[in-house]
Amino acid sequence: MAMGTRDNHTHQTPIIQVRGLSNRFGSHSVHEDLDLNLYPGEILGVVGGSGTGKSVLLRSIVGLNTPTAGHITVFGQDLTELSAPERSLYEQRFGVLFQGGALFTSLNLEQNIALPLIEHAGLKRAEAEELARMKLALTGLQPEAARKYPAELSGGMVKRAALARALALDPEILFLDEPTAGLDPIGAAAFDELIVTLRNALGLTVFLVTHDLDTLYTTCDRVAVLSRRKVLVADTLDNVSRTDDSWIQDYFHGPRGRAAIDAHNRLTEQEPG
Numbered sequence: 664m665a666m667g668t669r670d671n672h673t674h675q676t677p678i679i680q681v682r683g684l685s686n687r688f689g690s691h692s693v694h695e696d697l698d699l700n701l702y703p704g705e706i707l708g709v710v711g712g713s714g715t716g717k718s719v720l721l722r723s724i725v726g727l728n729t730p731t732a733g734h735i736t737v738f739g740q741d742l743t744e745l746s747a748p749e750r751s752l753y754e755q756r757f758g759v760l761f762q763g764g765a766l767f768t769s770l771n772l773e774q775n776i777a778l779p780l781i782e783h784a785g786l787k788r789a790e791a792e793e794l795a796r797m798k799l800a801l802t803g804l805q806p807e808a809a810r811k812y813p814a815e816l817s818g819g820m821v822k823r824a825a826l827a828r829a830l831a832l833d834p835e836i837l838f839l840d841e842p843t844a845g846l847d848p849i850g851a852a853a854f855d856e857l858i859v860t861l862r863n864a865l866g867l868t869v870f871l872v873t874h875d876l877d878t879l880y881t882t883c884d885r886v887a888v889l890s891r892r893k894v895l896v897a898d899t900l901d902n903v904s905r906t907d908d909s910w911i912q913d914y915f916h917g918p919r920g921r922a923a924i925d926a927h928n929r930l931t932e933q934e935p936g
């Protein structure tokens with residue numbers, strides 16, 4: 664069970680509802696009539712084999728991919744019915760951390776994080792950079808990191824800085840695409856912990872695409888499995904891992920799945936109370 668878990672959603676209204684989503688590229692159908700709910704305050708892990716459309720789903724919700732069909736309702740508003748400027752107001756309530764971090768290499772960290780504050784929140788440079796330093800501290804970076812350039816940092820520090828940028832405009836929903844990819848196991852575990860801490864402290868809702876089983880066990884309240892162009896199941900880890908499907912059984916009960924469960928069980932046994 665995730666740290667600080669909030670997994671009883673049956674009575675809640677979803678913060679995001681995806682209904683009948685289809686995505687086709689030429690003759691290649693990635694999603695067909697896909698449904699998914701994201702509930703306020705939860706961390707939802709989105710998993711599935713390579714090419715099952717996890718990133719396309721994320722990009723469809725945040726407005727970077729126009730779906731072939733379907734509806735995406737966020738905060739009660741169907742985003743597919745809005746004009747581009749109306750939609751962008753909603754999208755400012757999203758924070759997105761892409762694979763690779765995508766920081767500007769010619770800017771130092773505080774300049775990178777200040778940029779959206781200047782462009783979208785209209786802050787003056789000095790105010791934006793001060794706020795940027797606060798966001799960097801929130802993600803666990805030391806004050807001296809603010810003047811460093813991305814090339815001078817470790818992979819873990821770049822991820823934290825990219826997360827600080829995703830949090831710059833105080834989003835309500837955070838989208839993370841493979842946040843621990845490329846990190847060593849200790850760096851990945853620290854980043855997982857940071858996500859849960861920030862969710863708890865800031866009241867975020869998190870949509871997290873991952874291949875990392877340790878991340879699923881330590882951070883996610885629910886898990887959605889993409890398979891055969893749909894969400895095959897979206898439920899607690901225990902229920903998902905019991906689903907009668909060959910990909911799920913291989914994924915959760917193959918050697919890596921068993922190692923992640925054993926590691927998680929050892930950790931929870933050590934927790935007091």
Ligand SMILES: Nc1ncnc2c1ncn2[C@@H]1O[C@H](COP(=O)(O)OP(=O)(O)OP(=O)(O)O)[C@@H](O)[C@H]1O
Nearest residue numbers: 688691693711712713714715716717718719720874
């Ligand atoms: N803009 C695009 N044009 C054409 N095909 C695309 C486009 N975007 C994605 N695809 C295709 O859609 C499919 C799903 O891609 P997506 O990146 O969402 O998969 P994924 O589940 O995130 O995979 P991975 O785990 O390997 O990152 C892939 O076959 C990809 O080639």
